[in-house]
Amino acid sequence: MKSDILKIANKKFKSRLIVGTGKYKSMKECANAIKISGAEIVTVAVRRVNILDRSKPLLMDYIDPKKIMYLPNTAGCFTSKDALRTLRLAREIGGWKIVKLEVLGDKKNLFPDMIETLKSTEILTREGFKVMVYCNDDPLMCKRLENSGASAIMPLAAPIGSGLGIQNKTNIKILRYQTKVPLIIDAGIGQASDAVEAMEMGCDAVLINTAIAKAKKPFQMAEAMKYAVISGRKSFLSGRIIPNFQGSPSTTKKGLI
Amino acid sequence: MNKKNKIKIVVNGKLLTVNIKYSLKNLIEKLKTPINKVAIELNEEIVDKKKLNKIFLKNKDKIEIVHFIGGG
Numbered sequence: 001m002k003s004d005i006l007k008i009a010n011k012k013f014k015s016r017l018i019v020g021t022g023k024y025k026s027m028k029e030c031a032n033a034i035k036i037s038g039a040e041i042v043t044v045a046v047r048r049v050n051i052l053d054r055s056k057p058l059l060m061d062y063i064d065p066k067k068i069m070y071l072p073n074t075a076g077c078f079t080s081k082d083a084l085r086t087l088r089l090a091r092e093i094g095g096w097k098i099v100k101l102e103v104l105g106d107k108k109n110l111f112p113d114m115i116e117t118l119k120s121t122e123i124l125t126r127e128g129f130k131v132m133v134y135c136n137d138d139p140l141m142c143k144r145l146e147n148s149g150a151s152a153i154m155p156l157a158a159p160i161g162s163g164l165g166i167q168n169k170t171n172i173k174i175l176r177y178q179t180k181v182p183l184i185i186d187a188g189i190g191q192a193s194d195a196v197e198a199m200e201m202g203c204d205a206v207l208i209n210t211a212i213a214k215a216k217k218p219f220q221m222a223e224a225m226k227y228a229v230i231s232g233r234k235s236f237l238s239g240r241i242i243p244n245f246q247g248s249p250s251t252t253k254k255g256l257i
Numbered sequence: 258m259n260k261k262n263k264i265k266i267v268v269n270g271k272l273l274t275v276n277i278k279y280s281l282k283n284l285i286e287k288l289k290t291p292i293n294k295v296a297i298e299l300n301e302e303i304v305d306k307k308k309l310n311k312i313f314l315k316n317k318d319k320i321e322i323v324h325f326i327g328g329g
Contacts, residue, residue, distance in 0.1 A: 020327075020329030021326075021329075022327045022329040023327075024327060027327070030327055043328060043329055044325040044326065044327065044328055045325065045327065045328025045329075046296075046323050046325060046326075047323060047324070047326045047328075048269040048270070048321065048322065048323055049269065049288075049290060049295055049322045049323060050269075051268055051271060051288050051322065052271070054288075054289055058291070058294060058324065059324075059325050059326055059327060060324075060325065072325065073329070075329055085301070088303055089296040089323050090296070090325075092297075092303050093294065093295060093323070093324065093325065094293070160329065161329075209329035210329065
């Protein structure tokens, strides 16, 4: 197979699995799971430094941002103002320009507030950010995000952390057809087959956090997801057979005794 | 007398009392913050990390020091 490279905002990646760094039991466990997953991009959050307890380990001590690309995320932001503030700070920490925008609208289901998301995408793009946008699976809103300069469209498969898998396959197929920038399934993946399905539908990558971090055996699940993404991608590129309701024998009748 | 030489600032939501003519650099050094791993905001404005020694804190200043943690 020719080298199959994922290109986001002109940066090239071999792995099509992006993983989150939240919800792990420890930083060590997180770092190990990332290593096993083969991911080259990890999402990270921006939070206050604990000024009273400096003994707490830092993420950067466990995951080297020179080796694995940090993708700063606005997790937990419910307004455009908060999201913009967070990403401007993230850029200041070390020059991060590729960011993940996530503006939530509902505390229970964590669905994105698309009005605030679109507004933030426009502002961030003008400021020179390369914005990968967490969004719902509505083709019209996704098109507007793309037209506003989004570097990747990241529709949810299901609510964040739900593990329900791809709920609206029709919309994801429509999105695949219309989207010119990378299309990345973000949120809702529960098991390896969900990741395979997303990749077989032609998505460019998947982003997984909870399904790995909260599995009983996170390292084994990280490995399962790694192969699921590779498998789904190869299957997509291979040109599957046309489904047929009639049987078709695998063995020739010639020479039958 | 002593109080006159002190100002109150809020760092990451915590009230701190420091001397007057206290710079952001003094604060970062006191907190032993690894400067290349954080971003700093003073009253909701991002601060240029190269100019910390030139920025002197005023009473009621609000400072936010943030870094990256694990997240989805």
